Amino acid sequence: MNFESIYLKHSSLVYNVALQYVQNKEDAEEITQDVFVKVYDKHKNFKGDSALKTWIYRITVNTALDYIKAKNRKKRAAFKNSDDTALEFIGDFDHPGVLLENKENMAQLFMAINELPENQRTVLILLKVDDLSQKEVAEILEKSPKAVESIFQRAKTNLKKIITQNEGLHIK
């Protein structure tokens, strides 16, 4: 399969996964570019379509997490007050896949998701937004389906805690 066909088939997948991590168009496009530059280097080693898809998912997840880490380092260097950052996040939330009437709720939900540990965030996104099966997520993350289920349960519990805490902060 040549590079252009791979791009046409998987670009939407990559872009949408990236969007769930960064929740804005510009950063998602940057991540998509990074992913396909990596895919270009190594795509010839892949023969099976299913292996290729799993591999592209894996690259996307890792690239998105690295991108966020790099961005957070820059932000920390600029030093900002945490309360301002929270308000700024909701104001700047620009996920093109979210309907306008859900925007505020979604912004708060993603603010909580972004506080989850990396593996919990990834499992939640792949299972609940991308609607993949536990088996598929297990293959992407190179873990057992049982491990994925356990991570998902922890993600749900932590998410509820974070949302409750954040709502408490808003009421104060």
Next chain:
Amino acid sequence: MEHPEDLLKNIQKVAPDPKLYAAIKQRIKNREIETTPWGILKIAAILCGILLCAEAYIIATPAAIDIDDEIALVSVNSNTLYYDNE
């Protein structure tokens, strides 16, 4: 807030900008230009040129030497028999 899982299911898939492919191809092209070791290639080409010239000189030089010079180059004892008794 609505149940988080239900909210997440409402997220719609978005198509990437059609211009993104061109941007990716441009990035790949730029990176290939940056990573090609032009400096090393130039030095290697110059060295090859020098070696070729040297080889050509070595091959061409004996043909240009005069026959007299060639005789002069032959060792004194190579083909001549000397008799001590004479």
